[in-house]
Amino acid sequence: MLQKQNLNTPYFMINEQALVNNLEKAKQLKEISGAKLVLALKCFSTWGTFDTIKPYLDGTTSSGPYEVRLGHEKFGGETHAYSVGYSHADIEAVKPLSDKIIFNSLSQLNAHYDNxxxxxxxxxxxxxxxSVAGQDLANPARPYSRLGVKQTLLESTVLDKVDGFMFHMNCENKDVDAFINILNHISTTFAEYLNKLSWLSLGGGIFFTYPDYPIEKLGEALKAFAAKHQIQIYLEPGEAIITRTADLVVSVIDIVENDKKTAIVDSATEAHRLDTLIYNEPASVKEANEGAEHNYIIGSCSCLAGDQFCETQFDKPLEIGQKLHLVDSAGYTMVKLNWFNGLKMPSIYFEKVxxxxxxxxxxxxxxxxxTLGK
Ligand SMILES: Cc1ncc(COP(=O)(O)O)c(C=O)c1O
Known part of the structure; x- marks a missing residue:
């Protein structure tokens, strides 16, 4: 049997019990609301864990053709296909695998409708x-957004072609009232459509697994909306399902000093935890104790000058060879892994219940x- 202390870093360790804890909340939300939940594969596609997730969710949703295929092959249930832009070849590939195909624009809908x-x-x-999104980069309602059709461009003839609408406008939204506010806006603004459609997806980004999130309030609001418009609601959670379920475990390789101490670890945000860099959201280290005596920048092994995981404090000086756990590393990490600098790719392990x-x-x-040639 594998022992944690014998594993070579870097690696992701996904914790099944933590995953089940989140999934139990998803189950509660489904029971209260009547909504169906499909896993957003863009956030987490590590299919070796799907047997744990499958009993709780209704299927998968995707953002590109390979995710559609993976969802169909490895998850089952309902397969939703969405893409910002489908080529004819993409449509040919996803058509036999998808229960629902969601287009991003009227021109895409019209181009592929007959097919x-x-x-x-x-x-x-x-x-x-x-929208509720902390950063402009992740805000689908930003100026000139290419994501989705605005109400002013819609015509009721669209109802001859589609059975459902998809809205996605939240990013890690922990505020149930802010979500309900958008829900009310959608209900009022799009009522003439909603009353005739059979399904509505409200996208992802609702952080219903965050500690103390009022799941019942969210569930009741969704239930009331579904009853009012006689519509089947779907949610497309990604982060909410896998939040706080995995650590990226790294080793300290070197410690350098230039006014501040930097512990260089055998991983890089740019290659293994990209959103740390893109969104400038520092990682948290399990072994750290904020405000303690020994301050370190946790620096990456890549060549990029500004590539660091965080700056934090420890009770004792760090030592070369010591392992550090970068917590909450499941979402948008493994799906974005790349080989920049030819760094060692983190292994992926699953700690079962x-x-x-x-x-x-x-x-x-x-x-x-x-990846670079045959
Ligand atoms: C259309 C759509 N659905 C679902 C999601 C999943 O969001 P999250 O992981 O924040 O729940 C996203 C994320 O960007 C998305 O764009």
């Missing part, structure tokens, strides 16, 4: 021009080489 209309239930992404550790993948030089 898809008999294969799947079709939908259209709408831009509600309202019974304490055993399953190897989901380990990578080597041949994998790096294969």
């Amino acid at each position: 898809c209309k008999d294969s799947a239930s079709l939908g259209l992404r709408i831009n509600p021009e309202m 019974d304490g055993s550790i399953e190897v989901l993948n380990e990578f080597g030089y041949e994998d790096f080489k294969a």
Whole structure:
């Protein structure tokens, strides 16, 4: 049996019990609201964990053709296909695998309608021009947004072609009242459509697994909306399902000093935890004790000058060889891994409820080489 202390860093360790804890909240939300939940594969596609997730959710949703195929092959249930832009070849690939195909624009809907209309239930992404997103980069309602059709461009003839709408306008929204506010806006602004559609997806970004989130209030609001418009609601959670379920475990390789001490670890945000860099959101280290005596920048092994995980404090000086756990590392990490600098790719392990550790993948030089040529 694999022992944690014998594993080589860097690696992701996904914790099944933490995943089940989140999934139990998802189950509660489904029971109260009547909504169906499909996992957003863009956030988390580590399919070796899907047997744990499947009993709780209704299927998957996707943002590109390969995610559609993965959802269909490895998860099952309902497969929703969405893409910002489908080519004809993409549509040919996703058509046989999808229960729902959601288009991002009227031009995409019109271009592919004849080809898809008999294969799947079709939908259209709408831009509600309202959102809760901490950063402009992740805000679908930002000026000139290309994501979804605005109300002013809609015509009732669209109802001849689609059975459903998809809205996605939240990013890590922990505020149930802010969400209900958008829900009310959608209900009022799009009532003439909603009353005739059979399904509505409200996207992801609702942080219903955050500690003390009022799940009942959210569930009741969704239930009331569904009853009012006689519509089946879907949610597309990603982060909410896998939040706080995985650590990225790294080792201290070197400690350098230039006015401040930097502990260089055997990983890089740019390659293994990209959103730390993109959104400038520092990682948290399990071993740290904020405000303690020994301050360190946790620096990456990449060549990028500003590539660091965080700056934090420890009770004792760090030592070379010591392992550090970068917590909450499941979402938008493994799906964005890349081989920049030819760094060692983190292995992926799954710590099961019974304490055993399953190897989901380990990578080597041949994998790096294969991404760049045959
Ligand atoms: C259309 C759509 N659905 C679902 C999600 C998942 O969001 P989250 O992981 O924040 O729940 C996203 C994230 O960008 C999205 O764009």
